[in-house]
Amino acid sequence: MIQLKVNGSSKQFSGDPEMPLLWYLRDQLKMKGTKFGCGMGLCGACTVHVDGKPARSCQTSMKAAEGKTILTIEGLYAKGKQEHPVQKAWKQCAVPQCGYCQSGQIMQAAALLKDKPKPNDKDIDDAMQGNICRCGTYQRIRQAIKLAAGVQA
Amino acid sequence: MNRVEHVSRRGFLSQVFSAGSFILGAKLLPLDAVAATTVPSWQPGVFVGLSPSGIVTIVAHRSEMGTGVRTVLPMVIADEMEADWKRVKVEQAIGDAKYGSQNTDGSCSIRDFYDAIRQAGASAKLMLERSAAEQWKVPASECRASNHEVIHTSGKKLGYGALVALAAKQPVPKIEELTFKKESEYRYIGKDVPMIDLNDLVSGKGTFGMDAEVPGMVFASIERSPVYGGKYKSHDDTEARKVAGVTDIVVIPDFKPPHMFQALGGVAVIADSTWAAMQGRKKLKVQWEASPHASFDSDSYKKELSDKARLPQKVVRNVGDVDAEFGRAAKTIDAQYYVPHLSHAPMEPPAAVAEFKDGKVTAWTATQNPQAVQDAVSAALGIDKKDVICNVTLLGGGFGRKSKPDYVCEAAILSKKLGKPVKVAWSREEDIQFDYYHAVASMYMKAAVDGKGKPTAWLHRSVFPTIGSTFDPSAKYGQEFEMGMGWVDLPHDIPNHRAENGPADNHVRVGWMRAVANIYHAFAIHSFMDELAASAGRDPVEYLLDVLGKDRKVLIKPEGMAYWNNTMTQDKYPVDTARLRRVIELAAEKSGWANYKPSKGKALGIAAHRSFLTYVATVVEVEVDDRGQLKIPRVVFAVDAGKIMHPDRVKSQFEGASVFGTSIALHGEITAKNGRVQQSNYHNYQVARMNDAPYQTDVHIVKSDAPPAGVGEPGVPTVAPAICNAIFRATGKRIRELPIKKQLVNY
Numbered sequence: 001m002i003q004l005k006v007n008g009s010s011k012q013f014s015g016d017p018e019m020p021l022l023w024y025l026r027d028q029l030k031m032k033g034t035k036f037g038c039g040m041g042l043c044g045a046c047t048v049h050v051d052g053k054p055a056r057s058c059q060t061s062m063k064a065a066e067g068k069t070i071l072t073i074e075g076l077y078a079k080g081k082q083e084h085p086v087q088k089a090w091k092q093c094a095v096p097q098c099g100y101c102q103s104g105q106i107m108q109a110a111a112l113l114k115d116k117p118k119p120n121d122k123d124i125d126d127a128m129q130g131n132i133c134r135c136g137t138y139q140r141i142r143q144a145i146k147l148a149a150g151v152q153a
Numbered sequence: 154m155n156r157v158e159h160v161s162r163r164g165f166l167s168q169v170f171s172a173g174s175f176i177l178g179a180k181l182l183p184l185d186a187v188a189a190t191t192v193p194s195w196q197p198g199v200f201v202g203l204s205p206s207g208i209v210t211i212v213a214h215r216s217e218m219g220t221g222v223r224t225v226l227p228m229v230i231a232d233e234m235e236a237d238w239k240r241v242k243v244e245q246a247i248g249d250a251k252y253g254s255q256n257t258d259g260s261c262s263i264r265d266f267y268d269a270i271r272q273a274g275a276s277a278k279l280m281l282e283r284s285a286a287e288q289w290k291v292p293a294s295e296c297r298a299s300n301h302e303v304i305h306t307s308g309k310k311l312g313y314g315a316l317v318a319l320a321a322k323q324p325v326p327k328i329e330e331l332t333f334k335k336e337s338e339y340r341y342i343g344k345d346v347p348m349i350d351l352n353d354l355v356s357g358k359g360t361f362g363m364d365a366e367v368p369g370m371v372f373a374s375i376e377r378s379p380v381y382g383g384k385y386k387s388h389d390d391t392e393a394r395k396v397a398g399v400t401d402i403v404v405i406p407d408f409k410p411p412h413m414f415q416a417l418g419g420v421a422v423i424a425d426s427t428w429a430a431m432q433g434r435k436k437l438k439v440q441w442e443a444s445p446h447a448s449f450d451s452d453s454y455k456k457e458l459s460d461k462a463r464l465p466q467k468v469v470r471n472v473g474d475v476d477a478e479f480g481r482a483a484k485t486i487d488a489q490y491y492v493p494h495l496s497h498a499p500m501e502p503p504a505a506v507a508e509f510k511d512g513k514v515t516a517w518t519a520t521q522n523p524q525a526v527q528d529a530v531s532a533a534l535g536i537d538k539k540d541v542i543c544n545v546t547l548l549g550g551g552f553g554r555k556s557k558p559d560y561v562c563e564a565a566i567l568s569k570k571l572g573k574p575v576k577v578a579w580s581r582e583e584d585i586q587f588d589y590y591h592a593v594a595s596m597y598m599k600a601a602v603d604g605k606g607k608p609t610a611w612l613h614r615s616v617f618p619t620i621g622s623t624f625d626p627s628a629k630y631g632q633e634f635e636m637g638m639g640w641v642d643l644p645h646d647i648p649n650h651r652a653e654n655g656p657a658d659n660h661v662r663v664g665w666m667r668a669v670a671n672i673y674h675a676f677a678i679h680s681f682m683d684e685l686a687a688s689a690g691r692d693p694v695e696y697l698l699d700v701l702g703k704d705r706k707v708l709i710k711p712e713g714m715a716y717w718n719n720t721m722t723q724d725k726y727p728v729d730t731a732r733l734r735r736v737i738e739l740a741a742e743k744s745g746w747a748n749y750k751p752s753k754g755k756a757l758g759i760a761a762h763r764s765f766l767t768y769v770a771t772v773v774e775v776e777v778d779d780r781g782q783l784k785i786p787r788v789v790f791a792v793d794a795g796k797i798m799h800p801d802r803v804k805s806q807f808e809g810a811s812v813f814g815t816s817i818a819l820h821g822e823i824t825a826k827n828g829r830v831q832q833s834n835y836h837n838y839q840v841a842r843m844n845d846a847p848y849q850t851d852v853h854i855v856k857s858d859a860p861p862a863g864v865g866e867p868g869v870p871t872v873a874p875a876i877c878n879a880i881f882r883a884t885g886k887r888i889r890e891l892p893i894k895k896q897l898v899n900y
Contacts, residue, residue: 016397016428023428027372032364033357035549036427037500038581042835045500073357087355094347094801097219097809099354100361100500100549125844132835134500134550135219136812137805138843139850 002066007075017063022046024062025072033073033103044131047104048072054111073103076110086110089148097135105131109145118151157276157325169244170210175321176202177277201230201273207314209236213243214252215262216521218548220865221802222262224348226270229798232341233274233334237301243349248523248543256522258556260765260863263798267861275331284319285311345801361549362504362519363578370506370574373567374430376439377419377587380828381661383444388420392436398429403570405563410626412662414529416562427578444828449660451824458595458616458657466614466655470641470711473649478610482601486688490677491890494823495591496838497666501549502584507564508574513540514565519548521556533562534569553665557589582833589664590823592617594673598681606689607700611647616655618663629656637717638670639764639870642709644728646702667813668869671764675870679760683878693759694741704731719766725860732768732793735855737761739791740770743853751882754778758879760871765863767794771871775879781897785847795859804852807868811850814872816840819894
């Protein structure tokens, strides 16, 4: 029996320990904000926080998630019922087009700002280059990160 | 002519509008189309309703894949109706021919429906004003609708909700009676209203095709023939069945040519979760018959196309006498260009849920064309089109891939066999290996030039497999629409001009991808234009304006076919060189072209192109370092797309096109060996990421009263040639084949 915490609540899992966390979140917990994009850790659409660090849930097995604290886009939003500053900035900059990759982008950006509250362009490139947006919203993602961080765009 | 009429609350509409609502339908056939056909019966396309509670409901009949169309079309109606946007509810339409075309493709949602949606909004407004006048027993001219209520000159007011019953009895006004708002009166048009899905999309709540779920649903993962046309022979599922959660193995019959939007065929592993289905499929062993396409090899195919492009081919445009001019010209220049097969690779791979029950299919899917879902599924299952109900989710990107509902057919076929709802979710590998690829093209260009380097004759041969093969496997030549996409409509002032199209066989499925045939035509034309400018030692902007010639409308007359012009007449949407000139000048001005100082490895490049009836000029700045690493600090777009409804979403489409075009230029290449596609995921089919995408894209919109034109696609074609032209100025290296990336090492 694998124990883990998802968005503050304790969960138990007894299936295939090799199953990626992504499919546990989506198929079992029905938390579909975390997206499937590539299944190889190449696109970042499935990014969640594992013990506060950004992780690709498609590359995180349930076995590896044992005892871990998981935060998903649904949990980021619910925290204190307030929009996370990153989500707020995302809306102000009207970042999303199709929106499919944006949960992953937002989780990655939130982790970046926790780590580096005032990131420069290189910090942003380094942190965000693993997250693909096929619609091409990168310019606004950068803008929104800077807005949320209160650094000069 | 468009028409607006009362509609009764039946079928799907009964779920959308509450009882007692006043509902108007607006006919949506574009004017041009109506003039050319006899209209069988009145079919409203847009529905707007008002409930007694005062809520205005508008049905969005087009698919949302990131353009904002689900917000913008209803927003225009609301504005003309003087409805308060906060009291407007948008409902997504199911697939139904009564909406007119729902194929969200071709950058035409605003263009085709602008007149009709304005009329629907203005009709509703006038009917509400007349209702209030009736209630107050005053002349209608004393009543004016404003922000969800009607106000009398005396100051008394009635909310829209209170007027429902009377409005429902008003005769629908004639078009001549309608008044449309002036630009200064707009509340929402031009004001960058936030997308209705914005909150959902930043909080993970939006429902995409991949997220669709119905009770009792099972999950399928499908093994398909790795070679196009390879038929199913046999399979061994012993190991697959041992995987926990796997419940069934189902053979999906091979498609019968033409492939159209049919399921390709294959063997499906059915399980109680996505993961179990995927694991089961890994253990499945399938044997395929040999396919005639098993010898398909991209290298030899490229050679075949390129060789053909060097020989005379079918003439598709002929002006003057190109050969005579080549014979007498002092100088000729030629070059050959190549663009490979490309994959759409939207972030959300194709996905659908389908439930077959009591002879009917209900589907939930990310589709650009729910009526194509109805057609394809009804054909696959031998049921009536009306018995296919297609619910449209949000699309995690489309780019043309999701106009082709083969994946929905798979889900429907499986559901019928299994007697329960089935979810088909493609992996990234399936998406990249079984795409309807953007067609590869080889293009040969030759020009004769005068003493100033200006072309006096221009030959453009283009050889590419046609999308027409989707419907006719024997089709080998380009279709009207492929020729008409920025090729046979080149408006530049060149007295002798010939275009020739060579035949090509297809060995994979090809299909529309964002900007379609414009991609390769624009790459060849605007690269070659820049080569001519360079050969003449002239500034590319000055040269482009000179070759464009004086302001005029060019009547395009291709050989042996009509000029496609995005299905519109040249009367309403002429090829206007003044508008192309204006965007070139604006892009030059905004990019600081005149005063820009190129340095080693750093320069600007330009390309200007008309596509989807929109005029676009793009200036790109590149920096290439000694190791051949390319950076794109800046892209400047100047855009004339006619009337604009939502400037911010227009800008976002061009920002996105800047990145999409960069992906094509830098990375995109699908290749095959022994008939098998060699790429499989984002590691070997790369797309632009934050660190190699343009750092900044500025979009400058020309203010225009011309009829609305396209926005979603026309930003794409100019990007690759502008990048390559900038690279040439920065390094002296001319890129004639895409992708660029591997060609810049040690330039």
